[in-house]
Amino acid sequence: MASVTISDLRKSFGTVEVLHGVSIDIEDGEFAVLVGPSGCGKSTLLRMLAGLEHVTSGEIRIGSEVVNELPPKDRDIAMVFQNYALYPHMTVAENMAFSLSLKGAPKAEIAEKVRPAAEILGLAKLLDRYPRQLSGGQRQRVAMGRAIVRDPQVFLFDEPLSNLDAKLRVSMRTEIKNLHQRLSTTTVYVTHDQIEAMTMADKIVVMHDGRVEQIGAPLELYDRPANLFVAGFIGSPAMNLLPGRVDGGRFVGDGGVSLPLPPPAPGASAGAGMIYGLRPESMSLGGDIPFRVEVVEPTGSETHVMGSVGGVPVVGVFRERIAARPGEEIHVGIDVGATHLFDAGSGMRLSA
Amino acid sequence: MARARRGGPLVWLTESRNGLGLIFMLPAAVFLICFLTYPLGLGVWLAFTDTKIGRAGIFIGLENFTWLSEDRVFWLSVFNTFFYTLIASVLKFALGLWLALILNENLPFKNFFRAVILLPWVVPTVLSALAFWWIFDSQFSIISWVLMKWGMIDAPINFLGEPWNARFSVIAANVWRGIPFVAISLLAGLQTIPQSLNEAAALDGATSWQRFRRITLPLLTPIIAVVMTFSVLFTFTDFQLIYVLTRGGPVNATHLMATLSFQRAIPGGQLGEGAAIAVAMIPFLLAAILFSFFGLQRRRWQQGGGD
């Protein structure tokens, strides 16, 4: 096991720079999740960690060793590919044993390592099958098994669950998390699904267009998003963002609605050109803010209400069952501690 | 169908499923019979007669074959054919695979090189044979000339005049001509192997030789089997190159079964005997086809559903 330190990492394909100086510290045994929209450079970063892409500039350390020029086979890293990359001509057992047999490990030792890994993953009955004869979820587990058997310094996962159906995805999520708790191997996990990121990570790295937007624990990102991008990306349904200005100790929306201000960050200057961030789930029924209802979606446990506040489209999530009809107006209250203020120009957070 | 029958054979032919099928198959069947089965059948028939050019023969049973079995030249041509096929195929396979591997890497001007590789194949055989004829000329050979310039030999090499020189020379020409087919086909095969398998193997700690041995080669075997079957069949039945380069000489040292068959049948006039030599090739060709049939069967890992 080892820590992973990435400092000012850049990557260009030809003349196009796709990573613009990325710095991330991942501690020994940590489960770090890279999350961001499609094309932001997550896979590229992961492949550079694995040694499959050349480093344009910057530095990657595994433990204390700089590995920039180290070929993949010497990095002691196991990667689970998005398409699993199972060797089609080998059985499940052979796939899992491949790295050991390359080293010329004796049969007994191979069996000793493959068996427990197969048991953990529920593959014991499938050891003689070929990848073609497996379902998607089973293949996914074989790919993980191949990584576990290696007992590497670092695990890399590139969107391993994106090919699975919703239910299997949830259960595999738990399995991976369990596995990490059992093995506590440093793990870097790529996904574009923020729920996956929130539920699995010790540390989330939010990326956007080849830059790191924010690094932090899941709830830290949820409670204190550093900028508008993170605010909009983390949380589901997404945070409501209302443009407006600060006037007389209140936030005044462009549509005229007046909202209570969160405590400002020290030294932040508030004035015109602000964005007010309001999480759907931090609203409650029975306040003084008028909310015009357009669509009501009961999910059973809660009710999603789409509508508008001061002319701006807003989504609210309420515990109560709401019987409001479209076009009606309800009144909502806001948990001021859970609101956010951003600068509209720079997108940076202004509230504490 | 019973109802259609009642309307007479014409109605049955045009309206029932089987009747229509028959009609649609007819052109292909006629084509196959006229251009494939008839010549093949005629050839086999001739092999059992004593037909000569200008004289219809009579059936003589296995006499041609008995005669051949005591014919030293025939057995020499059998040896030559096997030697030629074996050496040329092994060389074509090794060099073709090597070229395919190189072309599969990301090199500059990749497409240019891929096009160049195809050249020997698109040139008409006779033309390339003539070029080799020059290259192997006993007086003006460029190879001899270069080697003499470098002081490695004193006199020009007699490429096509010495039995073993001639055998290796025609093999060299055949290999040159056959490599593109092997290389391009194997290259196509290599490109069907997902890059991520090689990357996964590299992460699993495989050296590049181990990746080749344990990933690339096993995944390529189905294509190797197809390509080499074709290559062996083409080489075994080769005619043009030999005929232009040596006409089977010197003293029959490069006669293949195909060239000997032609030699005996057309210039020699012994149609029956020539046909018998050609027919003698059939068991070997069938063996090669059977071998590839079993080699080509889907391996266990290729079976079953999935993407």
Ligand SMILES: Nc1ncnc2c1ncn2[C@@H]1O[C@H](COP(=O)(O)OP(=O)(O)OP(=O)(O)O)[C@@H](O)[C@H]1O
């Ligand atoms: N080999 C390449 N050559 C040129 N550009 C590339 C190459 N690989 C990736 N890119 C570019 O780099 C950027 C980042 O790609 P990357 O695959 O890392 O995205 P990603 O974050 O993994 O996205 P996704 O979530 O869709 O997998 C993209 O804009 C992509 O077009």
Ligand SMILES: [Mg+2]
């Ligand atoms: Mg990706």
